[in-house]
Amino acid sequence: MKEHIIIVGAGLVGSAWAVMLAKRGYKVDIYELRDDPRKAGFIGGRSINLAMSDRGWRAMEKAGVKETIRKVAIPMYGRRMHDEQGQLTFQPYGQDDQAIYSVSRGGLNIELIKLADEHDNIRFFFGHKCLGVDLESNTLRFERRADGKQLQLTPDLIFGTDGAFSVIRRDLMMNTRNFNYSQSFLDYGYKEVLIPAKADGSHAIAPNSLHIWPRGNFMMIALPNVDGSFTGTLFLPYKGGDEAFDNLQTDEQIMGFFEKYFPDSLPVIPNLLQEFHENPTASLVTIRCNPWNHEDKLLIMGDASHAIVPFYGQGMNSGFEDCTILDGMIDEYDGDWSQIIPAFSASRPADANAIADLALRNFVEMRDKVADPKFLLRKAIAAHLHDKYPEDFLPLYSQVTFSHTPYHEALQEGLRQDELFEQILALDGIEDNWRENPEVDRLFQNWKKQEAVVM
Amino acid sequence: MKEHIIIVGAGLVGSAWAVMLAKRGYKVDIYELRDDPRKAGFIGGRSINLAMSDRGWRAMEKAGVKETIRKVAIPMYGRRMHDEQGQLTFQPYGQDDQAIYSVSRGGLNIELIKLADEHDNIRFFFGHKCLGVDLESNTLRFERRADGKQLQLTPDLIFGTDGAFSVIRRDLMMNTRNFNYSQSFLDYGYKEVLIPAKADGSHAIAPNSLHIWPRGNFMMIALPNVDGSFTGTLFLPYKGGDEAFDNLQTDEQIMGFFEKYFPDSLPVIPNLLQEFHENPTASLVTIRCNPWNHEDKLLIMGDASHAIVPFYGQGMNSGFEDCTILDGMIDEYDGDWSQIIPAFSASRPADANAIADLALRNFVEMRDKVADPKFLLRKAIAAHLHDKYPEDFLPLYSQVTFSHTPYHEALQEGLRQDELFEQILALDGIEDNWRENPEVDRLFQNWKKQEAVVM
Structure with missing residues (x-):
């Protein structure tokens, strides 16, 4: 418990992670480029809104801020499509009470900072620009924007949550042998x-x-x-x-x-x-990299290690899930960071890659397929199968949005579901008879059996 | 013809490109980090050897150095495989006189620099470290290593041939909106x-x-x-x-x-x-990026824009082919760089990506498949088909190594050839009867027709 921890970046992931660490008694200093948003407000004025779903809520609950945020979050129960004549159709996201929640990025960030500031073992240093990190000595360099003074700090542990244009990731890339990286617009x-x-x-x-x-x-x-x-x-x-x-x-x-x-x-x-x-x-950029760590002393999280396009509403949620999973590993490895950090960096990128792929895939769904009767039919049949076999069938969207199934498993299952629906949608008269056509059940049971064989 | 050109990097591609430009009358200054290899020798002592094939030779011919290099190049007519008992087998690369040539990187580089230095309109500046480029003003910054003095230079045109760890590419990446980049080890x-x-x-x-x-x-x-x-x-x-x-x-x-x-x-x-x-x-790294240019003022070439793994022997050859193609575009666009540079950057990355993929694929071939009788059988049948139908069938390896077919076309054709050989190798008794089995011809003729339909 002697570790002195520095988090670079007081955005959503950085402040939530600080709270989780502080609750375990760690001493945490957070350095942030921008000024304190509680005083300065957010640059750009109007707040960007994000969609919080189950993975995000779980992290909010762990951090202890769920109820506060829930009050200013607006549930969205489905997609409302506008056609070119202004005609509306509605497509629910899940079952009746299931929703994703529109939250303000700025408002949420301020709540998380307020909450973090209640902890005596968290200190905030706003207006500090990170200039770089020396991996050899684990030394961070900052410039205090107010007076241009430079600081050098050597904590036991560094978490880089400094976003898609992460300075920590840049230095990890420059100084790590065999650092795999891609940015794709x-x-x-x-x-x-x-x-x-x-x-x-x-x-x-x-x-x-x-x-x-x-x-x-x-x-x-x-x-x-x-x-x-x-x-x-x-x-x-x-x-x-x-x-x-x-x-x-x-x-x-x-x-x-x-x-x-x-x-x-x-x-x-x-x-x-x-x-x-x-x-x-x-x-709109997708950023992937690997590894996310330097030995057991530095780890990048959130957009710093995996920035994705917004079309599955999972950018923030996946960053928050980083925190949840890493927090769980503190228990699993009994606080031994020499195991926690390499283990997280070895396992989590597969999930980040999967949600990156799913988010790219969903762009086509949102801009095109949602207006396609065939797609709506598939959604209806999927909901029907889920009602009938709740234990055996959960549509991909629900797995991503309303479950905590690892993203890479959800992606694999989603590809399998594509195969099932290819068969079902090829049935004669399926548009009209899907509710009672026994072939739907037969194909489903067959598909279920294949899974059992594969596993 | 008033353009003042700076090339950053006097390696293989940089010096060959300088010669091609100088032959057209352009004034070229080359800045190089290392000391003059004619005096200093090459760092590391022993020379690395590379395999020069037709694409490389064509560039050498254009530059006027083919005969000189040919004298110190050793032809390799095929692969000689050593099994674990020391037994040898031989597999020719092409027809009898076709070979790839082992050349020394250091020796080749010195020859190219010597040749370039014969041109009055080429000046070399060794021992100059490129610190960066300002894209807005097209200004390069260098540090003269001998005395630490800094220089700023603003040419009309910049070519970045500064290798896989290119400083020019780094600054292009940092300052170009939507710069796609990947490095994969x-x-x-x-x-x-x-x-x-x-x-x-x-x-x-x-x-x-x-x-x-x-x-x-x-x-x-x-x-x-x-x-x-x-x-x-x-x-x-x-x-x-x-x-x-x-x-x-x-x-x-x-x-x-x-x-x-x-x-x-x-x-x-x-x-x-x-x-x-x-x-x-x-x-072993593969680097891909896009775009390769900044407007019509800067272009990266060779390993700076496309570093690949060595398993197809095409790293140097593809860099030299950049020069050949770009030189051809000077004629095509009548020396109008505002057309040449965007046109090259729009078309050439597809070929660079294809040879990157082919090189990765060939690693499996070299380390594993060359010892597989099925693979050797395929090679033999491919050579047989080429002998019989020289106009209609050129094995993939020959297209890459002994032709100037654009790499991306060769890759597509290679994938089509895979389909043909899947059918041929499935024939009964093919191991023994491939020379006379009429089914081989029938399958080949069918395959050829499909191509005609597609095109």
Whole structure:
């Protein structure tokens, strides 16, 4: 228990992890580039919202902040699809009471920092820029932004939770023999546009859903905020044809594009042109690396070791799950970091890779398949099978979102489910007879048996 | 023709490219970290040898150095496999006169530098460390190692040929939006051991072959040098079981390993233990990235943009082919760099990716398949088909090694050839009747027709 721990980065994962460590009695110092958000507010003003699901909630519970966050989180029970005529359809995420929760990144971060600050064994150092780490001596270098003074610190243990552009990961990469790394960008950018609250403070569109305007090759989505607004996000190719950011430059182009593809959104986005011109077009990157550790002294977590695209709503959730699993390993290895850190780095990347793949896969689902009757039919049959065989069949989306099954197992199971539905959807008249067609059950039982054989 | 060009890195690709540019009248300055190898010799003493094949020779011809290099290159007409009892088998690379050529990296580099230095419009600046590049202004920063003085230079055009650990690529990565990058290491290392010349200066094993000791999961190879020696290279997993570098620490372990797996090599490696202990264990990395350019002002080439594993003998050849193709584009676009550089960066990475994949694939072939009778049978039938239908069938290895077919087309064709041989090798009694079995021809004709349909 003598370990002195430094966490680099007081974002979501860093502050949650600090709380878990502090609860076990460790002495933790957190260094953060930005100023204290409790005083400074969050850069960029408007908060980005994220979807918290079961994996995230479990970490919030461990940290002891679940009830507080739950109060300002808005449940979304399903997807609400808007077609080009403004017609709506609804697709539940799971069973009746199952939901993912829209939370504000900034608000959540402030709650976690407040909670961490209640612990005497946690100290925050805001406004400190990490310049690098010397792996040999485990020495961190920081610059205090207020006066430019440089600090050198040599803790027993370092956790790098400094995000997708991690300085700790950069130095791990530069100085680790055989460090595998990839950063891969989609040809798409995204841009946020605000759907403000109505004059009476209520939501302008149905609040308890994640709204999607699926348009095949691109889409817009919107998640509710507690102040009555929605954050809308347009995902669109950078280049190529009329439907691309490169060809949405003039007011006329932007208005024409929204009138053509998202006509029902125009009345609820009063400042569209201003928003569109002022808000940046951001990139979508997948980052993978391996190993995540340097010996038993340094570990990178969250976006620092695995940044993913947002289409499965699992970026934050997977980072929080890092904390849950690592916390569990402290018990498993009786606090022996020389075992915990290598063990985590050896096992967890497989799950990070799986959710990275699933998130890329889900982009196609959200922007295109959700508008496909065949896809909706599959969803309905999957829910039906789950109702009938709750022990034996859990749809992939539910495994990822409403369970704690390791991501890499969920991905494998998902690929197996694809095979089952390929068979089921090929049945004659399945569109009309899926509820009573005995072939559905026979195929399912066969499929179940194959699993038993494989395992 | 007013362009002032700086090439960063006077290695193989950098010096060859300088010559091609100089022949067109461009003014070229080359900055190189190391000292002048004509005076300093090459670091590490003993030269590494590489296999030059048709793509490399074409670039040498363009540069005007083919005849000079040819005199010190040793043709290798095929693979000579050593089994665990020291029995030898031979497998030709192509037709009778076709060979790949063992050349010394250091010797070749010196020849290219000498040749470049004959051009008045080429200037060399050795002992200059590149500190970085500012993309905005196209300004390079160097440190002169002799006195620590810093230089800033702003040429019209920059070519980064500074190798697998390219500083130019690092800065391109840090400052280019949506820069895709991956570095991926094999779980294998490699170590060189010298097979010295005999007392009379002749080669201790047959000189005109590439020797392979294939052992399934690992292998040793040896390439001839002009001084009568061979450079042997052991490729072995870092970890896991007895056959791994981690378990070859003591003299006893090393000797036991060689006695068990490479007994016929022991008499010709007299200083095995010293070599093994003193020579480093090096890594095997594949580097891919995209884009390779910054606008029309900067381009990375060779290992700087595409480092590959050595198992197809195409690392140097693909770098030289970069020069050949880019030189061809100067004609195609009439010297307009604003078209040449984006066009090259848009098309060439597909070939670099293909040869990276082929090189990884060939590791399995060299260490394992070359000892498999089924594989040797396939090789024989492929040669037979090529003899019979020279216009319609060129084995994959020959396409890569003895042709200038773009790598990505060769890879696709190779995958198609796999399909053909899957069918042929499934024929009854094929081991004995492949020369006269009419089914072989029928399958081949069918396969050929499919291609026609696809194209």
